[in-house]
Amino acid sequence: MLLKIVNMKVWVSYTLSSLRQTYEEVRVVPIISIRNLSKTYASGFHALKNINLDIRQGEIFALLGPNGAGKTTLISIICGLVTPGEGQVLIDGEDNSSNFRATRSLIGLVPQELAIATFESVLATMNFSRGLFGKAPDSIHIEKVLRDLSLWDKRHERIVNLSGGMKRRVLIAKALAHEPKILFLDEPTAGIDVEQRHSMWGMVRRLRENGVTIILTTHYIDEAEEMADRIGVISEGEISVVEEKTVLMNKLGKKQLTLTLQAPLSSIPDELSTFSLELTDQGNVLVYTFDTQKENTGISDLLRQLDKLGIDFKDLHSSQSSLEEIFVSLVRDKGASLKP
Amino acid sequence: MNFYAIRAIYVFEMSRTWRTLMESIASPILTTSLYFIVFGAAIGSRMGDIDGIPYAAFIIPGLLMLSLLGESISNASFGIYFPKFSGTIYEVLSAPVSTLEIVIGYVGAAVTKSMIIAVLILITAYFFVDYEVLHPFWMFGFLLLTTITFSMFGFIIGLWADDFQKLQIIPMMVITPLTFLGGAFYSINMLPPFWQKVTLFNPVVYLISGLRWSFYGVSDVAVGLSMVMILVFMLICLLLIGWIFKTGYRLKD
Numbered sequence: 001m002l003l004k005i006v007n008m009k010v011w012v013s014y015t016l017s018s019l020r021q022t023y024e025e026v027r028v029v030p031i032i033s034i035r036n037l038s039k040t041y042a043s044g045f046h047a048l049k050n051i052n053l054d055i056r057q058g059e060i061f062a063l064l065g066p067n068g069a070g071k072t073t074l075i076s077i078i079c080g081l082v083t084p085g086e087g088q089v090l091i092d093g094e095d096n097s098s099n100f101r102a103t104r105s106l107i108g109l110v111p112q113e114l115a116i117a118t119f120e121s122v123l124a125t126m127n128f129s130r131g132l133f134g135k136a137p138d139s140i141h142i143e144k145v146l147r148d149l150s151l152w153d154k155r156h157e158r159i160v161n162l163s164g165g166m167k168r169r170v171l172i173a174k175a176l177a178h179e180p181k182i183l184f185l186d187e188p189t190a191g192i193d194v195e196q197r198h199s200m201w202g203m204v205r206r207l208r209e210n211g212v213t214i215i216l217t218t219h220y221i222d223e224a225e226e227m228a229d230r231i232g233v234i235s236e237g238e239i240s241v242v243e244e245k246t247v248l249m250n251k252l253g254k255k256q257l258t259l260t261l262q263a264p265l266s267s268i269p270d271e272l273s274t275f276s277l278e279l280t281d282q283g284n285v286l287v288y289t290f291d292t293q294k295e296n297t298g299i300s301d302l303l304r305q306l307d308k309l310g311i312d313f314k315d316l317h318s319s320q321s322s323l324e325e326i327f328v329s330l331v332r333d334k335g336a337s338l339k340p
Numbered sequence: 341m342n343f344y345a346i347r348a349i350y351v352f353e354m355s356r357t358w359r360t361l362m363e364s365i366a367s368p369i370l371t372t373s374l375y376f377i378v379f380g381a382a383i384g385s386r387m388g389d390i391d392g393i394p395y396a397a398f399i400i401p402g403l404l405m406l407s408l409l410g411e412s413i414s415n416a417s418f419g420i421y422f423p424k425f426s427g428t429i430y431e432v433l434s435a436p437v438s439t440l441e442i443v444i445g446y447v448g449a450a451v452t453k454s455m456i457i458a459v460l461i462l463i464t465a466y467f468f469v470d471y472e473v474l475h476p477f478w479m480f481g482f483l484l485l486t487t488i489t490f491s492m493f494g495f496i497i498g499l500w501a502d503d504f505q506k507l508q509i510i511p512m513m514v515i516t517p518l519t520f521l522g523g524a525f526y527s528i529n530m531l532p533p534f535w536q537k538v539t540l541f542n543p544v545v546y547l548i549s550g551l552r553w554s555f556y557g558v559s560d561v562a563v564g565l566s567m568v569m570i571l572v573f574m575l576i577c578l579l580l581i582g583w584i585f586k587t588g589y590r591l592k593d
Contacts, residue, residue, distance in 0.1 A: 079430075079433075079434040080433055080434050081430055081433050081434055082588075083587075083588040100436060101342070101436040101438075102436075103436075104434060104435060104436040105436045107434065109430065109431075109434050111427070111430050113427050115426060115427030115428045115430055116426075116428060117352070117423075117426070117428050118426075119356075119359060120352070120355070124352075124355065127348070128348045128351070128352050129348075129431060130344075130348075131344040131345060131347055131348025131351075132344075132345045132348045132349070132431060132432065132435040132437065133344075133345070133435050133436060134342045134344050134345055134435075134436055134437075135344060136344060174431070
């Protein structure tokens with residue numbers, strides 16, 4: 001009996017360990033691995049400078065950067081639209097140049113521009129996309145994708161008659177027609193309304209739940225904040241930071257305590273000079289910026305000191321800087337001190 | 341081989357043809373009919389036989405070639421240029437498709453369309469001229485090889501062109517003059533000896549001559565030479581397309 005229990009324990013322990021190992025492998029092995037990638041266009045423009053980046057399987061990775069930073073060039077090289085310069089791109093362990101059939105069939109791309117054959121019907125363009133990627137016709141899958149994107153009722157409609165938002169959804173549907181494992185969304189919600197954006201976010205999350213890796217570029221930082229697991233910032237052709245979103249926001253996000261005073265101050269008293277304070281709203285609001293990473297935020301000390309000085313307040317609230325503020329500061333500073 | 345991709349491109353291109361039936365098919369037939377009326381019925385009745393063939397019948401292979409060269413080039417060049425212009429080419433470039441498969445898809449559709457036009461022109465010609473085809477198999481072979489070759493040439497023009505004007509330059513400035521000077525309306529034996537030699541540098545001479553032989557058994561140059569010239573031109577086009585896709589010239593930069 002005792003031996004049976006011991007054996008059972010050993011078996012359970014072995015199984016758990018195997019499962020953990022498999023989980024770690026899935027988590028750690030990158031589905032896209034970019035090594036020393038550079039690109040200089042014929043015009044002499046140096047679009048990418050020695051990019052090294054790993055995208056993990058099953059994650060939503062947001063690539064942020066100002067216009068002309070190199071986001072679209074990077075995506076275009078990975079997808080085969082632009083001839084690479086130096087370096088290597090591995091998709092699921094395979095080189096995307098020498099083994100283009102295997103690698104490209106894993107990828108779906110939603111481009112930034114509304115590039116779509118406008119005189120075709122929605123259904124015809126879906127069948128075209130699926131065939132192009134070497135997949136046999138599958139009306140059930142096509143119907144599922146179109147229903148997920150609320151396009152099924154428009155399947156016989158010519159694309160020219162659809163609204164901008166619908167055309168954007170058709171582009172997404174086309175990218176999903178061949179059941180890709182990796183989906184590139186280059187500004188997917190540009191030009192669509194708020195309700196549709198939320199619906200699209202839901203769809204992206206469902207895709208991720210089904211194991212699809214998603215790489216997203218967006219100008220809507222709140223979109224990245226809402227959806228991404230990790231954030232990469234690219235500026236002037238260089239990756240300046242790659243970090244888990246929560247870590248990035250904790251590490252770089254500033255927290256502020258805002259105190260609305262009972263009586264306005266003309267200036268910050270000398271006794272408070274050790275605190276990072278700012279007086280705004282004609283002396284009626286005192287803003288204290290503190291570091292969330294530090295053990296002692298200094299809030300208690302500040303409140304005690306205010307009490308000692310007889311400075312009374314009628315309201316206080318704290319706030320954390322948004323990803324947008326972090327992004328702006330990263331791009332401005334080019335993340336010089338933040339390289340991974 | 342990605343057969344699904346070839347079929348997808350082919351079906352897409354052919355659906356464009358059916359969508360624009362009037363411009364695609366009716367227009368070239370109408371133009372050729374006008375040639376038959378003017379050169380065949382009106383002027384041809386006052387012309388003597390050439391190489392023992394009535395003039396109206398003599399010009400059929402030349403007119404056929406004139407129409408086919410233009411159609412093959414414009415169909416294939418527009419087929420690949422428009423996705424470049426509209427940006428939809430991204431899908432083809434990002435798909436697991438080889439250069440050969442892309443060429444088969446686009447050029448195959450252009451060839452099909454041109455061959456349909458060829459058949460319709462031949463049927464139309466019956467309404468204006470009495471003619472017989474001596475070697476139907478070779479006629480089909482010449483037509484097919486010519487449309488394949490010039491569709492590939494059109495495909496190259498479509499890849500090269502970066503505006504709509506450039507799409508028209510080669511057909512208008514090069515192909516049409518070469519066809520007119522390539523014996524479409526006359527036998528090169530009718531030219532002075534010096535110009536007979538010069539005209540041999542015109543590749544269209546070999547195409548028209550070969551096709552005319554398949555109709556009536558008479559030709560300006562040896563039939564074998566005509567066939568070799570078509571194959572050489574086809575090979576040059578293939579190599580050029582291969583180079584364009586390999587380097588990404590005007591496609592990936």
